[in-house]
Amino acid sequence: xxxxxxRALLPSCLSLFLACGPSPSAERGDLRAPAAERDGGAxxxxxxxxxxxxxxxxxxxxxxxxxDDDLAFLNAHGETLVLTHPDxxxxxxxxxxxxxxxxxxxxxxxxxxxxxxxxxxxAGKTGTPFDNFGGEDRFWLxxxxxxxxxxxxxxxxFTFDAWQTPHALQEGAWDVVERGxxxxxxxxxxxxTSWSKTALSVDxxxxxxxxxxxxxxxxxxxxxxxxxxxxxxxxxxxxxxxxKARWTREAGLVSIWILAMFAPAPxxxxxxxxxxxxxxVEIVNDRYFGEVPPDRxxxxxxxxxxxxxxxxxxxxxxxxxxxxxKSVLGSYSAEAKLLTIVHYDGxxxxxxxxxxxxxxxxxxxxxxxxxxxxxxxxAPGKPPLGGFYEIETSSPGAELAPGKSLVHTHRTFHxxxxxxxxxxxxxxxxxxxxxxxxx
Numbered sequence: 001x002x003x004x005x006x007r008a009l010l011p012s013c014l015s016l017f018l019a020c021g022p023s024p025s026a027e028r029g030d031l032r033a034p035a036a037e038r039d040g041g042a043x044x045x046x047x048x049x050x051x052x053x054x055x056x057x058x059x060x061x062x063x064x065x066x067x068d069d070d071l072a073f074l075n076a077h078g079e080t081l082v083l084t085h086p087d088x089x090x091x092x093x094x095x096x097x098x099x100x101x102x103x104x105x106x107x108x109x110x111x112x113x114x115x116x117x118x119x120x121x122x123a124g125k126t127g128t129p130f131d132n133f134g135g136e137d138r139f140w141l142x143x144x145x146x147x148x149x150x151x152x153x154x155x156x157x158f159t160f161d162a163w164q165t166p167h168a169l170q171e172g173a174w175d176v177v178e179r180g181x182x183x184x185x186x187x188x189x190x191x192x193t194s195w196s197k198t199a200l201s202v203d204x205x206x207x208x209x210x211x212x213x214x215x216x217x218x219x220x221x222x223x224x225x226x227x228x229x230x231x232x233x234x235x236x237x238x239x240x241x242x243x244k245a246r247w248t249r250e251a252g253l254v255s256i257w258i259l260a261m262f263a264p265a266p267x268x269x270x271x272x273x274x275x276x277x278x279x280x281v282e283i284v285n286d287r288y289f290g291e292v293p294p295d296r297x298x299x300x301x302x303x304x305x306x307x308x309x310x311x312x313x314x315x316x317x318x319x320x321x322x323x324x325x326k327s328v329l330g331s332y333s334a335e336a337k338l339l340t341i342v343h344y345d346g347x348x349x350x351x352x353x354x355x356x357x358x359x360x361x362x363x364x365x366x367x368x369x370x371x372x373x374x375x376x377x378x379a380p381g382k383p384p385l386g387g388f389y390e391i392e393t394s395s396p397g398a399e400l401a402p403g404k405s406l407v408h409t410h411r412t413f414h415x416x417x418x419x420x421x422x423x424x425x426x427x428x429x430x431x432x433x434x435x436x437x438x439x
Contacts, residue, residue, distance in 0.1 A: 320368055
């Protein structure tokens with residue numbers, strides 16, 4: 001059990017590195033290379049780098065942006081890489097913004113499914129306490145707070161004013177080391193220093209690739225029907241101990257932390273199934289920013305799932321540890337006709353998961369595996385951090401000898417359709433009826 005944190009906390013986030021070898025079908029060369037067919041009759045995909053088209057940028061008054069709208073905006077501020085599936089699905093990535101998956105959609109004219117912070121990008125700022133560019137899959141390292149935390153200068157108080165995202169995680173473009181019709185690989189080397197003054201040298205790799213309907217069937221046990229729009233991708237994140245000393249629990253471990261930002265909606269709910277049989281282990285930690293009120297967090301202990309309001313109106317964060325978390329979680333909005341499933345590597349019940357609470361900790365490896373964050377004003381009279389919600393997954397702490405690596409894979413599946421078409425997917429994958437998701 002963690003003590004209550006009474007100060008507001010900037011949203012924590014996401015995971016760093018992903019490395020994997022090139023697929024046999026991956027093509028190198030010009031980002032504008034034509035679509036290429038894969039062996040075995042598999043789908044054709046293409047990688048594009050569109051030109052800027054600022055006149056197509058939408059405003060809030062026009063409602064939700066389409067993928068083309070967001071792509072035009074991003075390209076007006078730097079090159080964007082686009083993976084295209086032959087059935088129309090699109091995934092946009094940015095080397096400039098630290099190898100993030102910025103957004104995706106089931107078609108070019110379809111709703112943009114990631115959240116992009118247009119105001120921050122347009123301002124051209126960097127080096128702030130939190131460079132919030134947005135993006136539906138970004139890499140960060142954990143932990144955030146505590147004696148081994150990376151987001152507070154050594155010896156500083158665990159307060160909002162002292163909070164600083166490590167500069168290496170949010171500043172500077174990442175190298176594109178491989179690019180092909182259905183995948184992109186980014187790399188970056190960095191050094192991070194903990195509150196306890198331990199400096200760690202880390203090599204990071206992030207391999208992003210498209211996922212197919214067949215992948216959904218294999219990984220989730222559920223394939224969308226022809227009446228369901230679909231787009232999916234994964235990032236395979238790898239970190240390597242690039243220093244000369246072994247990373248130990250005593251000196252402080254880091255973890256891969258992947259953070260996914262999505263647009264809120266009045267009816268949007270994060271849905272997290274959990275293990276019912278875990279005697280003596282709390283179901284959910286809701287004390288990051290103070291306890292979440294019951295009208296925003298509905299824990300169904302009898303049914304083995306919880307729902308968390310994702311409307312971007314009130315700041316709150318929740319997390320589940322390895323004894324309770326499962327390998328899937330998601331979100332649903334009936335208004336958007338959108339069911340999102342996140343699938344990841346984990347949980348590993350006996351592994352050390354780093355603790356990100358803002359305090360000197362009694363249990364620095366009693367942290368969470370999955371988290372969800374809903375944005376809102378951090379204090380009365382202050383604006384929210386942008387208006388979004390997040391789904392996060394984490395690897396265990398990396399106990400690595402020099403030259404050794406740890407991998408964490410985070411997969412995002414978007415299904416768009418009527419409730420009747422999405423219901424079987426939700427029940428199969430999450431074990432939840434969509435009719436039971438609301439508060």
